[in-house]
Amino acid sequence: MAFAPKTQVFGSRINEVTIGVGDKSTVIGGVNVLPFYNFDEQQTIQPKIGAEISDLWPESFPAPGIASFYAGCTGMAEMAKRAETIEGVSFLCLAFEGADPNGLNKSVADCVAQAKEVAAAVEMPLVIMGCKNVEKDAELFSAMAEALQSKNVLILSAREENYKTVGASVALAYGHKVGAESAVDLNLAKQLNVIMTQLGVKPESMVMNVGSAAAGYGFEYLSSTLDRVRATALEQGDEMLQMPIVTPVSSETWSVKESMLPESEAPEWGSAEERGIEMEITTASACLAGGSDAVSLAHPESIAAIHKMITALM
């Protein structure tokens, strides 16, 4: 008798969340098998890659390869236009790190002006990331939501400390999509989703960022959280965990020693840029294998590698 492989297709499915408008809009989530288990059932929606662009660029690029790719660009809008051309990219991630009150402390108005400029210049969906300061982010995201009305952007992220402001302005008032960010714990992730929905945010308007870590920096916690979140969503059919997972990768990987230490200081480690790319690729592939439905990356070479991986596995 011929061997009949047993398939594991779940009765539950991860929500499909569409970001952006028009032809370039993209869908995140939608799967009903474990990550890349297309042998169980062929999935129509692929994991997505976002190109991350920081507002600290072009003054400080994390790697020469990124600098040379964006050579000649004078602002975020120009860089965004160029990022749109990278093969495999489905959305653009604008990281407003400069808004950090403990850093450049850029004004909300300046950030919003930059984002509007980008929105006018590109067609791809936008993801707006903040500076990790909960108060400033709440203010920034509210202003972004208003300024980018009808663009159907994704805001990353609302946290327990500011979900009321962020959830209300982003999702309720302007109908954008919002990410719910929690600290590497299944229950905390679910709790934030529950209180966001209690606030009135529809589950279909939400994605999750269940935490991120560079490979080797406590990644095993993230890995087990991703596994458990996905298993609970699919196997147990827990609706409060069926939001797609979006994991920002480059913001973690480019700030660890393995990516930053110049070759002159650690010649035995080899090229700093190669190390940085390796960290980005390793982390992103691990996240995708764990269940992330989208990742954001900065280096064009990392994007190319991850795109190749996704294409090969689909």
Added chain:
Amino acid sequence: MPEVIFQYEAGGLIQVTANAGDILLDVARAANVPIDAPCSGNGACGKCRVRVLEGELDSLPSQNISDAELAEGWRLACGSRIAGDVTVLVPDIASAYQSRMKTADLSSGEEVEIFAKLMTDVKGAGVDFSNDFESVRLEMDVPTLDDTRPDNERLTDALCATLGVEQVEISFPCMCRLAEVLREDNFRVYVSGLRKGDTFVALDISAQDEPLCTVAIDIGTTTVSAVLSDLKTGKLLAKASSGNGQIRYGADVINRIVEQSRPGGRERLQKAVIHETVNPVLSALCKSASVEPRRILRLAVAGNTTMNHLFVGVSAESVRMEPYMPSFFHWDGLRAGDLGLTANSAARVVLAPNIGSYVGGDITAGTLAGLLWDRDEFTLFIDLGTNGELVFGNRDFMISCACSAGPAFEGGDISCGMRATDGAIEGVKLDTASMEPDFSIIGEAGQKPVGLCGSGIIDLISELYRVGAISSKGHFAREGRRIAYDKHGSGRYILAFPEESETGREISLNEVDIDSFIRAKGAIFSAIDTMLKSLDMDVSMIDHVLVAGGIGSGIDMKNAINIGMFPDIELEKYAYIGNSSLAGAYAISLSEHAEEKTVALAANMTYLELSTYPGYMDAFVAACFLPHTDISLFPHSVQEA
């Protein structure tokens, strides 16, 4: 050196010298000035507030002190350093644990009834309540030149003849009084003591017939309560309670253990519990019942493992260190005189046995009183104290565990929290639309509210959740007359505006309080969940739930289920049994058989150490939500608005 004057709100002052730069809370502790510091001076709880009347303090800003209060001179003692001569007001609320010694009114018969019923129930389970204490009247020959036996021989001979015993031991306190008492009424006396086979131990001697007394003491981390009863009949003679004087060294057992490990700490903590707490309680009991302390011939003490170690004066350090083994589980050999207790110094002090570092004599005594060991059905016994302890089982097996709930159930760590005494709001209902409250308050009719006790907090949080005023995470989500937000956006529910409260200060429950309480209830539920899972059982197998502790008798089980504190099973299965530790100690104080039974059941109880149990942390985080992250566990929990 700077002079520091502590002025009590209730009157009186203490003056000490200190070094510039000393922390005010440390100065207060050194001078024995009672200032509540449940967080042990970490600046977290905001309870150690004092008001500067004269001079200056070098104080750190605190979220717990508003700008208006800062301007009025309010400071946190733990965050203030001495900068020069200063006079501070110590508010009455801070010295509450000392001043609020409470002697129960037994005239209504309610309290008497509780203990009488307990005795009947425990007797019904086959425990013999008779004991070998007796009081005997002796008439001896007066010494003459022909009969020159000394007093002790005369007494021994008379006792042997009257009681038919072969040996007599005269205890030290009895010996001390012998000469005087014999001559008070011409060698006609009453001797009280204990018969052990053919030996009689004379413990006390008196000219008049006085009752034989016994005392049961429950030493809680937050509250100490005790009953004095007649050793022969079990009749309740007096009941009293007081805050545990150790509170100023930290609200929970871990902070107490940290403190006892400091130089001189063990002595300080023992002094705080014995001389400042238990002895005043014993004196109050004796005064209330009009008996002499020397008539207390037996004592039973039930307390958690840390409390009984510190009471005896034994280091509790190993309680919190892996592998979590205390210095003793069951230890016999303690006399009242060893500790300087206000009782007959030769009286035996029976300590209810511990079974683990975090399940102690209060639980073994409580289990005795709860009669789990006498039933076929499965009973879950929950003691809601500063530590939450659980016992589950029946006559065939019992398993127990403990979780750190913090002092929230006794009103600690909650800004408007208080013990279940006069002025405490013990029940709350909210109007769904207006969110206006309707209270039941402990005390006489017309009593204005002072604060919230445990049962009131459960009601309020359940009601706030039901009417949609707070989210599942405990954040405020509605606007209204009684909901206010501070400049950080943190909300609070105002139970009583200043003009509505007894103290003239607003009574409110804020998000930090709610968060503390959610952690406490999460600790309890996750412990229940984990313990049952370790047995491969679930909540549907529970036949009875006994809830004990000083949370307040008004505990509404429906509300406790609504917030996910207790399992969602039929309400009829629940019963509140009050202070079961004291009840068990009461049985032990009267009966050696009850004492043996407690030792036996303790030996048969399995102890589950949750801190090393995989999955407990996960269960805890899942339970720190209203009602629970897994809502399917609480089908009857409701949120209406």
